Structure formats: C-alpha cells, structure tokens
Amino acid sequence: MTVGVVLGAGGPLGWAYHLGVLQGVRDAIDREPANADRIVGTSAGAAIAATLLAGTPLDDVIEMISSPPTDQERDEMRSVATRFRQAPLQALRPVAPGLARCVRHVGLTTALVGLLPAGLFPTLMLRKFAASHEWPSQLWIPSVCIDNGRTVVFGRDQTPAALGDALEASSAVPGVFQPKVIDGARYVDGAVASSTHADTLVPEGHEIALISAPTARPGGGPIRARARRTLEREAEALRATGSRTLILTPNDAVMQAAEGFPRQRPEAAGDIVEAARRQTTSAFASFLGAAS
Numbered sequence: 001m002t003v004g005v006v007l008g009a010g011g012p013l014g015w016a017y018h019l020g021v022l023q024g025v026r027d028a029i030d031r032e033p034a035n036a037d038r039i040v041g042t043s044a045g046a047a048i049a050a051t052l053l054a055g056t057p058l059d060d061v062i063e064m065i066s067s068p069p070t071d072q073e074r075d076e077m078r079s080v081a082t083r084f085r086q087a088p089l090q091a092l093r094p095v096a097p098g099l100a101r102c103v104r105h106v107g108l109t110t111a112l113v114g115l116l117p118a119g120l121f122p123t124l125m126l127r128k129f130a131a132s133h134e135w136p137s138q139l140w141i142p143s144v145c146i147d148n149g150r151t152v153v154f155g156r157d158q159t160p161a162a163l164g165d166a167l168e169a170s171s172a173v174p175g176v177f178q179p180k181v182i183d184g185a186r187y188v189d190g191a192v193a194s195s196t197h198a199d200t201l202v203p204e205g206h207e208i209a210l211i212s213a214p215t216a217r218p219g220g221g222p223i224r225a226r227a228r229r230t231l232e233r234e235a236e237a238l239r240a241t242g243s244r245t246l247i248l249t250p251n252d253a254v255m256q257a258a259e260g261f262p263r264q265r266p267e268a269a270g271d272i273v274e275a276a277r278r279q280t281t282s283a284f285a286s287f288l289g290a291a292s
Contacts, residue, residue, distance in 0.1 A: 001208060002204075005025075005209075006212065007049050008042050014043070015065040016273050019061060020254075023058070024281045028280065036138065040200050043191050094116065113174045119173065123171060123180055141169075141170050142170060144187065158183075166182075169187035198235065201238060248283060
C-alpha cells in the first residue's frame, strides 16, 4: 500500500500540530510516517518533514519550536530594525511589481504578493530544522519563485545544494521574511500558491493520501478561506485517481490547547502535540473503519 503525506503551511501552530498528527499516525497504523512513499511539506510542513526524515527526537523538536529567539537572532532583528529606520522607503519597495502585468498567468494572489515589500527579516533561523544537509529521496518542498510567479517543487523540479535552503525558501513569508536566493532566483513561501500543494501527489496515484492542513481550519479571514477552497480542489483531484484521502485540520481541543501559543505560552507546544495526536488517532480509526 503506497502512502503520500502532505504537511501544509501553518506557522508555529502548524509545527506543533504536524508533530501531533505524525505521532497519531504511528499510534493508529503502527507505521513510521517517515516511511511514507512521498512527503510534501510546505512552509511549516517543510520544517517538520525535515525533522521527521532526519529522525530528530520528538522532545528535541518541541524544544526547537518552544524556545525564544537566540541572542544572535535578537541581535539580527535589532540590526534589521536599525536599517529600516535609516532607509524606510527602500525597505517598503514592492518585491516584484512586474508580476501585476502577468496576473493572467500567475494568478491574482501571486500578483498581489509581488506588490508587497520584500520583507525585512532573514530566514536563517529556519535552518535549525535541517538536521541533515542530505536531501531525503521522498521529500518534496514547494516554493514560489517571486521573479516569475511560478511554483517550484524542490526535490522534484530541482534540488538545492542544501536542504536548509529549501526550508528557508518555502517559509519566506512575503512582507515579513526576505526572499531566499537559490542559484540566482528569489523564492518565497510556498503557501503563496497553495497552503498544501496536495495535488502534487496526483501523478503518483498513492492508495492513501494523508493531508495535515492547519491553515485550512474553519473560520478566519480570506487567507484561511482560500486555503480551504484550494484544498477542496486538490482533494477532489486526488480522489479522482482512487486515492483514499484523509484531511486533518485542528479541532476545538487543539485550538484550546494552542491558546496563547507561542508568545504568551511557549510551553503549550506539548499540549498541542498531544491534542493533535488524539485527534489523529480517532480520525484514523474512523477512516480505516469506513474503508473496511
């Protein structure tokens, strides 16, 4: 039985939620998620996929996502703030204004993203999730090339020299983080195109597709609404190939556990992981029962 796993965007909540989902998969089917035939990770999902495939212990990952910025990271933030005060107009220039002329080809969302500032903060802190520089053969990481608006799936379309480069690229939130330059091209968060990119699994025809989609949870504004619409289309395409598809989004118990995380309650990461584990175990029991 072939299995494809999708870990979507979701910020710090996504880091903790994906960890719990992966723990729940182990409990439910007694199979290591790292042995999935394909793993697609976008933004937060890319970071957790990297730790999964490197075999990083759960407690170590929880420590990563719970810890405040290091002194070096704080110094860099202060340096960025100083540069902004010295040249605010330059920092607010659109990152790729030319995309507005290509809206028919790149889509409205990507074109609008091109009008945002490039972002002030470096993405270097995201490399901490890359315990290994070697690229796992089953890992795909989507990102958007802001120079032309096209989605690039690292690991499928091209493979950067270091895994950390792809993690930085897929998590470079426009307007917040600086684009990541790889081989002369600038890349931003893969969620600009889709928070999940589950349709990348379609050509492979996996028998089971597991999608963890924190951004597609109910409620919220236009960003989450777009994530849900996109995921619905991707799931329909997967099911059309015969893939049995399970979609997981944070339930009420997870969101209650996540209250105040990460700024007010960084210690809540473990609670989020446990709530997500329980949700996944229960959902998988129903999923497998329905299949039988």
